[in-house]
Amino acid sequence: MTVRSRTTAHDIERYAGLFAARTRGMKSSAMRDLMALTEQPDVISLAGGWPDTSTFPPDSYASVMGAVAAESCARALQYGPTEGLTLVKRCIVEVMREEGMSVDADELLVTTGGQQVIDLVCKTLVDPGDVVVAEAPTYPGAVPTFSAYEADVVQVPIDEEGMIVDVLVTTLNRLESEGKRPKFIYTVPNFHNPGGVTLSMERRHELVRIASEREILVLEDNPYGLLRYEGTPLPPLRSLDDEFVIYAGTFSKILSPGVRLGWAAAPGPVLEKMNVGKQGADLCSSSVCQYFVSAYFESGPWLKYVRSLIEIYRRRRDVMLDALAEFLPREAHWTHPEGGLFIWATLPDYIDTTDLLARALDEHVAFVPGRAAYVDGRGGSSMRLNFSGVDEAQIHEGIRRIGEIVHEQVALYGTLTGAAPAARTPESPAALEPVREPGAALAKVLRLPAQRKRAG
Amino acid sequence: MTQVAVLKGGRSLERQVSLKSGARVQDALERLGHEVVAIDVGADLVGRLEEKRPELAFVALHGRDGEDGTVQELLDAMGIRYTGSGVSACIRAADKVLAKHAMRDAGIPTPDFFAFNETAFRELGAAQALPAIEEQLSFPIVVKPAGQGSALGIKFARTTADVPAALVAAFSYDRKVLLERHIPGRDLAVSLIERDGVPTALPVVEAVPKQEPFYDFEARYEIGRTTFVCPAALDPSVSERASSLALEVFELLGCAGFARVDLMLSEDGGLHVLEANSIPGMTETSLLPQAADAAGISFDELVQLILDAALARVS
Numbered sequence: 001m002t003v004r005s006r007t008t009a010h011d012i013e014r015y016a017g018l019f020a021a022r023t024r025g026m027k028s029s030a031m032r033d034l035m036a037l038t039e040q041p042d043v044i045s046l047a048g049g050w051p052d053t054s055t056f057p058p059d060s061y062a063s064v065m066g067a068v069a070a071e072s073c074a075r076a077l078q079y080g081p082t083e084g085l086t087l088v089k090r091c092i093v094e095v096m097r098e099e100g101m102s103v104d105a106d107e108l109l110v111t112t113g114g115q116q117v118i119d120l121v122c123k124t125l126v127d128p129g130d131v132v133v134a135e136a137p138t139y140p141g142a143v144p145t146f147s148a149y150e151a152d153v154v155q156v157p158i159d160e161e162g163m164i165v166d167v168l169v170t171t172l173n174r175l176e177s178e179g180k181r182p183k184f185i186y187t188v189p190n191f192h193n194p195g196g197v198t199l200s201m202e203r204r205h206e207l208v209r210i211a212s213e214r215e216i217l218v219l220e221d222n223p224y225g226l227l228r229y230e231g232t233p234l235p236p237l238r239s240l241d242d243e244f245v246i247y248a249g250t251f252s253k254i255l256s257p258g259v260r261l262g263w264a265a266a267p268g269p270v271l272e273k274m275n276v277g278k279q280g281a282d283l284c285s286s287s288v289c290q291y292f293v294s295a296y297f298e299s300g301p302w303l304k305y306v307r308s309l310i311e312i313y314r315r316r317r318d319v320m321l322d323a324l325a326e327f328l329p330r331e332a333h334w335t336h337p338e339g340g341l342f343i344w345a346t347l348p349d350y351i352d353t354t355d356l357l358a359r360a361l362d363e364h365v366a367f368v369p370g371r372a373a374y375v376d377g378r379g380g381s382s383m384r385l386n387f388s389g390v391d392e393a394q395i396h397e398g399i400r401r402i403g404e405i406v407h408e409q410v411a412l413y414g415t416l417t418g419a420a421p422a423a424r425t426p427e428s429p430a431a432l433e434p435v436r437e438p439g440a441a442l443a444k445v446l447r448l449p450a451q452r453k454r455a456g
Numbered sequence: 457m458t459q460v461a462v463l464k465g466g467r468s469l470e471r472q473v474s475l476k477s478g479a480r481v482q483d484a485l486e487r488l489g490h491e492v493v494a495i496d497v498g499a500d501l502v503g504r505l506e507e508k509r510p511e512l513a514f515v516a517l518h519g520r521d522g523e524d525g526t527v528q529e530l531l532d533a534m535g536i537r538y539t540g541s542g543v544s545a546c547i548r549a550a551d552k553v554l555a556k557h558a559m560r561d562a563g564i565p566t567p568d569f570f571a572f573n574e575t576a577f578r579e580l581g582a583a584q585a586l587p588a589i590e591e592q593l594s595f596p597i598v599v600k601p602a603g604q605g606s607a608l609g610i611k612f613a614r615t616t617a618d619v620p621a622a623l624v625a626a627f628s629y630d631r632k633v634l635l636e637r638h639i640p641g642r643d644l645a646v647s648l649i650e651r652d653g654v655p656t657a658l659p660v661v662e663a664v665p666k667q668e669p670f671y672d673f674e675a676r677y678e679i680g681r682t683t684f685v686c687p688a689a690l691d692p693s694v695s696e697r698a699s700s701l702a703l704e705v706f707e708l709l710g711c712a713g714f715a716r717v718d719l720m721l722s723e724d725g726g727l728h729v730l731e732a733n734s735i736p737g738m739t740e741t742s743l744l745p746q747a748a749d750a751a752g753i754s755f756d757e758l759v760q761l762i763l764d765a766a767l768a769r770v771s
Binding site: 032033034036037040350351352355356358359361409411412413415416417418 | 467469470471472473574577578583584586608609619620621623624625626627628629
């Protein structure tokens with residue numbers, strides 16, 4: 001006797017008929033299947049965006065959790081207010097002060113990671129078809145959120161000074177002439193994910209001025225601001241204008257992504273709607289985690305831990321930069337981040353980094369193909385490389401393996417096109433030296449045609 | 457009741473698809489009352505099989521290792537019976553170049569092609585033959601790795617300038633690639649199952665991609681991005697020809713148990729076999745379960761038929 005299976009082909013169509021229109025933009029992809037393979041234990045993954053939580057002392061974790069259990073057990077196990085517990089807001093005020101901002105607790109909404117800020121901002125502002133302006137490339141994790149709200153994502157290219165504000169202006173003018181008013185501009189001004197670049201001082205002023213003049217909100221996503229390895233900190237956009245800037249912060253990179261705690265600082269009316277949106281999403285963020293963070297901040301100098309991370313990540317960044325210079329062919333270019341977690345490398349345009357990833361997985365090494373950072377299929381020859389998640393030896397070895405494959409493909413292409421291997425006959429003097437510092441050549445790497453990009 | 461080990465996952469690029477296929481097969485086997493152990497195929501495969509000593513292995517693996525005869529060879533060596541085709545048929549079906557040569561030799565229509573190892577370009581100057589190849593195949597040319605089961609790495613070269621990058625991409629997946637004439641037309645699939653020792657063609661499925669210019673990896677496995685028409689709206693004579701071609705391919709490659717043959721119906725009514733899959737997908741959007749459903753065979757019945765074919769073959 002056979003029992004009819006629970007899901008048949010016909011059922012698929014029946015389920016599909018029930019799906020909301022917005023799921024059309026919520027795509028799984030071959031790339032996602034490939035990315036799943038990057039999580040195999042024997043793969044050197046430069047693909048994640050993971051901080052190295054092994055640097056957090058288990059003793060501290062035990063004593064902080066012990067303090068929570070001893071002093072706040074019942075409250076930590078209870079629901080909390082949607083906007084977050086006052087005691088964790090005090091920690092946030094402290095972090096923001098360190099970043100150069102002065103904020104009151106009532107301007108804050110504690111969220112479940114910084115990711116929830118992006119979601120709540122979309123939930124609050126975006127109707128289907130509304131324009132969201134993002135950088136090109138943009139944070140790959142924001143793309144599914146924009147898609148879920150059926151946003152029309154328009155990407156503005158970046159160069160070594162971050163978002164090219166001139167292009168932003170022409171883009172906004174064009175949108176205006178089409179009768180479209182973007183709801184917000186999404187930007188990662190510090191140590192861009194995935195670009196690795198930092199928005200310059202001048203452009204920070206210009207950006208907030210444009211937003212203010214045109215009354216468009218800016219979502220300033222600043223997960224890594226305190227992880228600076230060189231150079232002088234620049235003021236957050238919110239410190240320049242608190243009327244049109246929504247600030248997204250997180251404990252993920254300065255403490256732990258496992259606590260899933262972030263926050264938003266936003267103009268009152270916006271914050272209020274986001275609060276209602278959060279109620280619908282999850283009522284409140286984890287009380288246990290909020291007590292944990294609060295107890296951790298009380299336990300001692302959190303900044304000391306951040307400084308220890310800076311030392312570790314700076315060395316890892318330098319190892320990666322050196323390895324890139326040693327192992328990638330001279331046609332490749334990459335950014336030199338002053339902080340954060342990522343380097344953005346661009347290969348000759350005949351190399352597709354999605355296909356390259358399939359080959360790299362054979363060699364047990366992984367990265368994020370650049371296409372993930374665009375909504376229109378561009379970025380095909382770029383890749384995002386993370387240097388925070390694995391140790392120095394693995395970074396060196398991972399880049400060595402990637403370099404070997406890229407050299408193979410460059411040579412093969414040279415053979416296929418009848419040219420001598422390109423490595424021996426660089427096409428232009430600019431290609432002679434790998435890009436090690438922000439400069440004119442970087443603009444070439446990152447500047448992309450200011451063509452229109454659309455979601456889905 | 458049979459003790460069955462469902463082999464799924466593995467390290468191939470189709471791991472995620474295999475996990476889905478395997479999970480569905482596992483559920484079905486449990487509903488059918490069999491004793492099931494699921495194995496995510498890895499370095500401990502042999503050890504786990506030694507430990508479990510199942511009566512039968514249900515190979516729900518796709519792509520490298522699982523579909524190319526490697527796992528089958530191991531199972532043979534260990535004396536464990538398994539579902540689907542044996543080693544030699546898996547090798548022939550998984551290598552598109554071998555399969556196409558076999559088809560061409562047997563007079564089964566398959567799009568014209570040229571196939572090369574990387575060494576042909578590196579050491580024998582094959583690049584100089586590209587203009588002649590391009591002229592014979594005419595653009596657009598489909599460039600694909602020989603051994604990749606899904607559409608990963610398949611590129612359309614529309615002009616001479618596209619060919620080198622398409623080859624570099626295809627060589628990311630395999631040491632052997634083919635350049636194939638593109639046949640514009642309708643994308644058909646004929647699934648086959650063995651019933652009482654006789655391979656039978658199930659109703660033809662037509663895959664109509666909703667957005668993509670061709671039926672790609674992403675559309676193939678995703679709900680809502682491809683419309684599947686089953687039975688395909690075809691002239692009965694075309695359906696019959698497609699089915700009989702698929703059966704010929706099944707026999708030619710020596711397949712057993714079940715398989716799927718993909719074809720193109722060109723605008724002039726010609727049928728062209730693209731490839732055969734010795735372990736077709738068993739996911740919710742896969743074509744074999746859809747075709748079985750159209751023939752009145754539930755997923756559980758399908759799984760039992762595949763199991764029966766494997767048991768009958770050995771005994």
